[in-house]
Amino acid sequence: MGSFSIAALSEPAATAARPIQASAESSDAPIALSEAGKISRMVLLVFVDGVGIGPRGPQNPLDGIDSPFFSIFADEPFEPARGGALAITDARLGVEGLPQSATGQATIITGRNAAAHLGRHLSAFPGGSLRPLLEAWSLFRTLGDRGLRTAHANVHPSSIARRRVRTVSATAIAAETAGLPLRTLDDVRAGRALHHEFTNESLRSYGCDVGLVTPHQAGERLAAIAAGVDFCAFEYFLTDAAGHDTEARTARRRISQLDDFLDALLASVDGKSHVVLTSDHGNLEDLSSGSHTLNPVATTVWGPAAADAAASISSLCDIAPAIAALAV
Numbered sequence: 001m002g003s004f005s006i007a008a009l010s011e012p013a014a015t016a017a018r019p020i021q022a023s024a025e026s027s028d029a030p031i032a033l034s035e036a037g038k039i040s041r042m043v044l045l046v047f048v049d050g051v052g053i054g055p056r057g058p059q060n061p062l063d064g065i066d067s068p069f070f071s072i073f074a075d076e077p078f079e080p081a082r083g084g085a086l087a088i089t090d091a092r093l094g095v096e097g098l099p100q101s102a103t104g105q106a107t108i109i110t111g112r113n114a115a116a117h118l119g120r121h122l123s124a125f126p127g128g129s130l131r132p133l134l135e136a137w138s139l140f141r142t143l144g145d146r147g148l149r150t151a152h153a154n155v156h157p158s159s160i161a162r163r164r165v166r167t168v169s170a171t172a173i174a175a176e177t178a179g180l181p182l183r184t185l186d187d188v189r190a191g192r193a194l195h196h197e198f199t200n201e202s203l204r205s206y207g208c209d210v211g212l213v214t215p216h217q218a219g220e221r222l223a224a225i226a227a228g229v230d231f232c233a234f235e236y237f238l239t240d241a242a243g244h245d246t247e248a249r250t251a252r253r254r255i256s257q258l259d260d261f262l263d264a265l266l267a268s269v270d271g272k273s274h275v276v277l278t279s280d281h282g283n284l285e286d287l288s289s290g291s292h293t294l295n296p297v298a299t300t301v302w303g304p305a306a307a308d309a310a311a312s313i314s315s316l317c318d319i320a321p322a323i324a325a326l327a328v
């Protein structure tokens, strides 16, 4: 694993600016150059809502489809595709009750235990209650304060026609409060942003004038967006919706699209960069109910220091510090 130091992962985000040396095991893939000609060792966070690690069985739509990224089962070994390193990740955060989206996502993007901060798990969208936490501690803020370039690759809900999407995620609030530009439908058309449902089928159903893209193309687009910055986040929500709908066929279609998306993405990211895939709580892996689960989630890391980064992650609180240590 080269000279990457695990100590860097345990430092507070604000002081974890230690450069990570290139690994001797790095691939020969070309190194992306930023507009300024700087060598990019980007970190890309890919968030997929509501996918946990549960047992096999008829209730679990991941059983029997052999997804290279998501068919992970309790008490079974799993080797992620393309050399990823897996971290089994607690989503309960030491707080009673079912883990929920607003607090889980706020914890992922800040590294602060948002559920403990509020004293409960908060569902869906954070509104104002988590805004100060997101404004002060998000990776967009803390990495930006280190002089790193950050981006939220998703189109902002405010730009979507008919304003069919009025909700703003924790990560979008974090990006907004850090002063990042809000990506628009024009950015989607130009390949500079993605809707969370990255094929644009749902945008078109809202009446938006955007072309369809394949999951493969969308993965390549996200890699290109991320190559221009030091840290980029992308978020996807339809896996959680499929879990709430308890619809196995839809769940498997979403996972299949994500598999194609992630495979193309990972094939397009340069060999010095890292990709971190995670979720906020279980749901899709148990369609016997339409509720979230208490199961852990999978965090998978790809890149030269993937194994050490994954080894530092045991709960949602550990993801942001790991990313802060990887970002240079």
Ligand SMILES: [Zn+2]
Pocket: 049, 050, 100, 101, 102, 104, 240, 280, 281
């Ligand atoms: Zn969620």
